[in-house]
Amino acid sequence: MRIGELAGTAGVSVRALRYYEEQGLLASQRTPRGQRTYPPAAVDRVQLIQQLYAAGLSSHTILELLPCVDRGVSTPESQARLAAERDRIDRQITGLLATRDRLDAVIAAAADPTHPSCARMTS
Amino acid sequence: MRIGELAGTAGVSVRALRYYEEQGLLASQRTPRGQRTYPPAAVDRVQLIQQLYAAGLSSHTILELLPCVDRGVSTPESQARLAAERDRIDRQITGLLATRDRLDAVIAAAADPTHPSCARMTS
DNA sequence: CTAAAACCTGACGTTGACGTCAGAGGCAAG
DNA sequence: CTTGCCTCTGACGTCAACGTCAGGTTTTAG
Numbered sequence: 001m002r003i004g005e006l007a008g009t010a011g012v013s014v015r016a017l018r019y020y021e022e023q024g025l026l027a028s029q030r031t032p033r034g035q036r037t038y039p040p041a042a043v044d045r046v047q048l049i050q051q052l053y054a055a056g057l058s059s060h061t062i063l064e065l066l067p068c069v070d071r072g073v074s075t076p077e078s079q080a081r082l083a084a085e086r087d088r089i090d091r092q093i094t095g096l097l098a099t100r101d102r103l104d105a106v107i108a109a110a111a112d113p114t115h116p117s118c119a120r121m122t123s
Numbered sequence: 124m125r126i127g128e129l130a131g132t133a134g135v136s137v138r139a140l141r142y143y144e145e146q147g148l149l150a151s152q153r154t155p156r157g158q159r160t161y162p163p164a165a166v167d168r169v170q171l172i173q174q175l176y177a178a179g180l181s182s183h184t185i186l187e188l189l190p191c192v193d194r195g196v197s198t199p200e201s202q203a204r205l206a207a208e209r210d211r212i213d214r215q216i217t218g219l220l221a222t223r224d225r226l227d228a229v230i231a232a233a234a235d236p237t238h239p240s241c242a243r244m245t246s
Numbered sequence: 247c248t249a250a251a252a253c254c255t256g257a258c259g260t261t262g263a264c265g266t267c268a269g270a271g272g273c274a275a276g
Numbered sequence: 277c278t279t280g281c282c283t284c285t286g287a288c289g290t291c292a293a294c295g296t297c298a299g300g301t302t303t304t305a306g
Contacts, residue, residue, distance in 0.1 A: 004282065014283085019264060033272060035283055054215075055222040058262075069225065074233045082233075086226045092177075093219050096212055099178040102192065103209045110197045110205075125303095127252060137253085142294060156302060158253060181292075253302065260295070265288105272283070 003028075003036045010046040017046065023059040025049055025066060045070065055089055126151075126159045133169035140169065146182040148172055148189060168193070178212055 007014045020026040021036075026045060028036040048070065052062045064081055067073040074082075130137045143149040144159075149168060151159040171193065175185045187204055190196040197205075 002282075013264075015264060015266085018284095023263095031272095033283090034285095035272075051218070051222055051225075053263080054218055068233075069229050072229070072232055074229075079230070079233055082226060082230055086223060086230065089219055089223045089226070093216060093223065095174070095177055096216050096219070099174055100209060100212045100216065102174075103205060103212070106192050106195070106197075107202070107205055107209065109195055110191075110202055125253080136294075138294060138296085141254095146293095154302095156254090158302075176293080247306100249305090251302100251304075254300080256298090258295105258297085261292100263290105265290075267288085268286090270284080273281085275279090276277100 001038050001040065001042075003038070006038050006042055006046065010043050010050075012046060012050065020046070020049055024063050025059065055085075056092065057085060061085065124161050124163065124165070126161070129161050129165055129169065133166050133173070135169060135173065143169070143172055147186050148182065178208075179215065180208060184208065 001009075003014050003017055007017055017026065017036075021028060026042065026049065028038055028042075031037060049062060049066075052065070052069075057065070061081065064078055065085070068078045068082055124132075126137050126140055130140055133140075140149065140159075144151055149165065149172065151161055151165075154160060172185060172189075175188070175192075180188070184204065187201055188208070191201045191205055
């Protein structure tokens with residue numbers, strides 16, 4: 001498949017795919033005229049990259065961990081990095097849970113007429 | 124308290140506090156000579172701001188939601204924004220949980236000698 | 247009183263993951 | 277053949293939350 005189709009299927013921009021290649025995260029075959037070609041498996045690969053970006057990993061870190069996550073190839077360094085990122089994500093989840101609960105409490109307080117710390121017009 | 128003490132207590136930089144004030148997130152009294160002064164409650168305020176930043180909210184959004192979270196003052200717009208941000212955080216948590224589980228699986232696979240998809244030197 | 251430390255206001259620099267534009271070429275349909 | 281869409285490289289633009297530096301004032305310790 002060509003780059004436009006991959007972008008549409010994986011839900012990212014064409015620019016993003018070229019950027020991933022530039023960062024060494026995504027390989028491509030080239031036609032004799034220089035156009036990029038991808039195997040179907042590239043869709044999963046791109047979505048994995050997106051998932052790791054969404055978790056706050058940088059291009060550099062993803063580059064280090066991709067062989068590990070994608071094909072199980074690992075070194076002591078990548079294992080340590082992997083564990084470190086896992087812990088970071090874990091702390092991030094903990095913080096987000098606390099924030100969500102705090103927002104929930106505010107929402108509940110605003111919806112509760114018996115405890116309006118704010119001015120309500122429901123009379 | 125002055126800005127340096129607040130920064131040290133709340134765990135942020137002096138520059139960040141000035142930035143928060145610039146964004147309208149943090150008020151300060153001024154001495155006759157122009158130095159900023161804060162009440163003790165500013166510590167909690169700053170930590171709340173930090174918590175919201177860490178949850179991915181922008182300065183603009185925090186500005187909109189701070190009266191709501193901090194003092195329960197709310198409008199229909201801020202309530203909608205609040206619910207939207209809560210849902211976004213919820214989806215973010217879901218995604219992070221999936222990512223964490225994926226990393227855990229990779230870590231477990233690497234530590235498991237009975238299923239080494241990678242090359243191991245443990246002979 | 248003096249020197250260090252803290253504070254002030256601008257204002258430019260940083261970083262990462264792309265967006266966007268320019269200019270040139272490639273590819274299937276009619 | 278040509279029209280219109282897709283693709284290419286290269287390079288500058290963006291945006292947010294600060295970092296950092298310059299040049300000057302204020303507060304504090306001794």
